[in-house]
Amino acid sequence: MYNLPTKIQEEILKYTEENKISEKQQQQIIDAVTKIHKMSTYDPQEPMGVVAAQSISEPATQMTMRTYHFAGTAGIQVTLGLPRVLEIFDARKEPRTPTMTIYIEKSHQTLDRVRKIAENIKEVKLRDLVKSTILDLTELKIKYKLDLERLHALDVDEKKLSRLVNVRNAVAELAGEMLHVIPKKKDITNIHKIKFGVLEAHVKGIKGITQVLVTKEEGEWVINTLGSNLKKVFEIEGVDATRTTSNNIFEILDVLGVEAARNAIIKQTRFTLDEQGLVVDPRYIMLLADMMTTEGNVKAIGRYGISGEKDSVLVRASFEETKKHLTSAAIHGECDLLKGTIENIMVNQVAPVGTGAFDLVGKIPQQLPEEEK
Amino acid sequence: MVYRISELHFSLLSPDVVKNLARVRVVTADLYDADGYPVEGGVMDPRLGVIDPGLHCRTCGGGIGDCPGHLGYLELAKPVINVLYTKVVYQLLKMVCRKCQKVMVEEGKERKSKRKHKITISDVEANIDLDSVIVQPATCPFCKTKSKKITFVKPYTYYEEKKELSPMDIRERFEKVSDKELTKVGFNGGRPEWLILTLFPVPPVTMRPSITLEGGERSEDDLTHKLVDIVRINQSLKENIDIGAPEFILNDLWELVQYHISTYFDNELTGAPLARHRSGRALKGLIQRLKAKEGRLRGNLLGKRVNFSARTVISPDPRLSINEVGVPESIAQELTLPFYVTTKNVKEAQRLIRNQKANYVIRPDGRRIKITEENKTEIVQNLIEGWIVERQLENGDVVLYNRQPSLHRMSIMAHRVRVMPYQTFRMNPSVCFPYNADFDGDEMNVHVPQTEEARVEAAMLMAVENNLISPRFGGPVIGLDLDQISGIALLTKAETKLSRRDATLLFGLAGFAMELPAGKEELTGKELFSLLLPEDFAISGYRSNFYKNRKIEKKGEDPDEWIEIKDGKLISGIIDKQSVAAENGKLIQKLERMTNPTTAKMFIDRAGRLGAAYLMLRGFSLSIADLDLPPEAQTKTREEIQKAEEEANQLIVQYQTKELTTLPGMTRKESLEAQIMNALASGVSRASDVVETSMKPNDIRNMYLAGSKGSVITTTQMAAVVGQETILGKRIKRGYQKRTLAHYKEGDLTPGAHGFVAHSFKQGLDPFEMMWNIMNGREGLMDKSLRTRKSGYMQRRLINALQDLKVMHDGTVRNAHGRIIQFTAGEDGIDPSKSDWGTIAWKDRLDMMVKE
16 A cells, blocks of 8 residues: 555545545546655665765755844844854854744734733843932932833732842842842942842843733734743743743743654744745755754754764764774774764775665676687 | 675774784884995884885885785883873773773663764773763772772873872773773773773774985985984983983983874874974874865775866867867867777777777786887787777766866766867856856866776766756756847747748857748748657747736737747747746756756757857847937936935934934944935936836847846946945945044045936946945955855855755655664655756646546
């Protein structure tokens, strides 16, 4: 039984339904398409990896360096172009511009409600709530004048503020519309440090989310953010956790698992390439993502990831860190089975890929005919 | 029978092996005696191999090329640590109990190795990775001895608490560790005491040949210099020990031996000074020989130099087919391929020699004889079966044609040779795209495959016509270019009609014969184009490039808008970029998929020539006046630009009076910049709309409409306004403090002061505008050079990571060691290079099958 890809099967079904085709003819179509599909599949021993690598990197030469782009209508800048692609392939723990796209459940799809959610997500630091700061050197106190209007607009209880502002080596207390911070040590040298430290105190929202933007995308309200924290966002009521994503692949790996991380790599890479107007068949990006994630975590393309963990000593040594790989091979008594391309090129042998993977077996006559002797 | 290397084992070299392999015991630091002969027992001992032509090896009797060289050895007066393994020595010292010599890891508590698929000789998994950092255990879990803190000082000194451990002490300690204990830490490559050298292997001279300079003076290899140092100091240490010299002198010499041996292995050690040549140049150690781009691994083993290749400048010749390459006579005479003489082709071989079409003959005994005018008759007479004639390139030979950088597999393809006069490689301009070549001085290479298998593989797998479809996106990478597109497009416009006479002339110019439809005195361009198509060919359903931006979905009456080809006849539509160009050409794609590569190849050859020929017939030229807009359009564009500038100025006023709306997530300044950029950009785009609608039909317009070169934007820049020049995607702001140039007032925010070019290229830029334009141009250059480097390294990494993945017979993708990466290649098994932009387009092909 030959299985056609599901997508093609569905297409055939749709086609036969639309054209009112009999079951017998449908079978004929399936047979024909099966034949077409077989003709279009890979030949055995095709070096798909190299083709994939070339297909991804050849257009990368045409990519622009430092491009920033405004996600949505206006507002949030995201790294794009070659730097972003490198970021994904290097498997950096934190992207240069982490962003989230937060989808909202149907029941919460009103502008007010979405704005409210967005507001709650955005990180509020004490800095945002302070009008002015007075440094009282005689009493060794720092006095912050609070912006009560903003405080109420953001739904922050000023009474709780003193507890929230829990900075090391200092105590905070509320005095009317002033917030006084008294350092524990009467030390004038440290007071400046504390002054700025207090301003950075986290008051509300999710840490690291510096910007939120509510936009309408395809008829629904969506929140775009700068800064990413999926775990916290998923806990918020009204957030559609099934669709909400981040561009931080490691965060997706932690929160949603490898399969999701694999999909995120594919999606992010395709998005970046599409944005630059470069056409690359998605199959190659999928292969790359599979290679990066086969061992259950996300591995970088390069010396500290896939390339550093290749099975063959010669492949590793010829890539980077020659000395390290050769000495370690000697110590461990490693053995190179010469199964790949690079190894065989090195020892001047035909590599077992493509036509090189096959041998010709000829029928050699046991005895030569009389006359030819 | 061909033998293959099936495995390569890595392990440590033991002193016994060195002694057994060695043919020479090195005892003296002298290289040559007074007569210039190599000293026996020196590091150039003649028994170590031959490097001088004509001489024979004293060990094996072989000459240069036969004798692989032989090892020597040096007995070290005192043992020395092998610097390559200092880290391993350190780890072992930490992990091995100084009393019971056991690895200090409790049973069951062994750490698992990080490397999962290591293949080792004994196949024992390393429980502790010697490569990782190990914390020294406080007490031995077996004999409960308290361990002493081991410290390691780079490059090669060890301390146990305060006491220095000499290589001798370490060696003694390692000797007592049992093999079983060693496997616990994954040490399977030999004995740890071998990490401390007692016998020093002296490499054969063949790997460190000396060069004879003019005047007979010899210049020795870096390694030889290093070896001389090692032997000299070692001898002096030995002598000092024999005469009972004081301890401190011995230690100094010992340290010196250690230093020389260390830098011999690796001359980039942290903590040790670089060993230098007399001239001050740093010497190359063994590691430096292997390492990096030009090292043995990357430079020689993976990057081999080849014979039977040629390189020269390229130039275009549309009369060649896309799968041909014009090879200069002088190159064709130099490049050869073996012609094996059999009973059936002796005559042919004789003819080759007689006509001076061969350069050498090789007799069955392996002798090569150069064919000259004098000896050719003699050779012809002797020529029999079994001889090999090295014949010159001829028309029709398969060669590989390549242009660097070879970014994808279409950067090297197989072409057929056409021997031609003059000194450049000639090629059809349609194959420029896959090679990314142009003719501004580019050079390309030709390689001649030397075996029958290689030629067959090249002709079948690498031939140009078999690489029309890119594996990257499943579309054509070879198609018409520039004038070829312009010509075909103008020809296939509905208004184009040619008399029978002109049509004949046209095909005459194009250089191929065509049977014109009978009985018609006037032929339309579409009819003429149809002659190139196979009879049953059909394609439809997309717009021509002229109407690319039309929004209306419905099929209009315009005979040029929608492409429709039925039964090999072009019914409507202009054949342009969308049909016939590389990367976009749907017609070429479909032709390749539905018929066969040869038909598609022929179509490209002919269409290209027809296009160029039609331009010759029709005439194709442009003048500065083509960029003149009608007077009302001129005022309109000027007004639009002025309006945009005014808008920007208003924004600046609003900013200064703090009335400007701040955009979310931006500072006030950023908001201003963004809004100015927007205002100016929309002004320019309004101007460009005016240009698009008001421009009179001319050949500049024809070019961008057909998609052969240029765009509305570039035309607008020439005819109406250049627009905003940017640095890092923002308005130009660098220069002086608070201003870009000294000619502006401080804090001037107007468009003109920050890179807005309000003139067109035709009008000419004022000095400031030219400055902005040049700044933008410089940024482009910087960006390009940075980008090529970054993406080049990315490609190297990607290739290395994915290099061994291949599709197996069961459709899975596996790496070289059989690990499955994908269960079905690309999840549906479809090879994009056999697809239609990634799909199998079964509906199209179904029609074809139904027909059959």
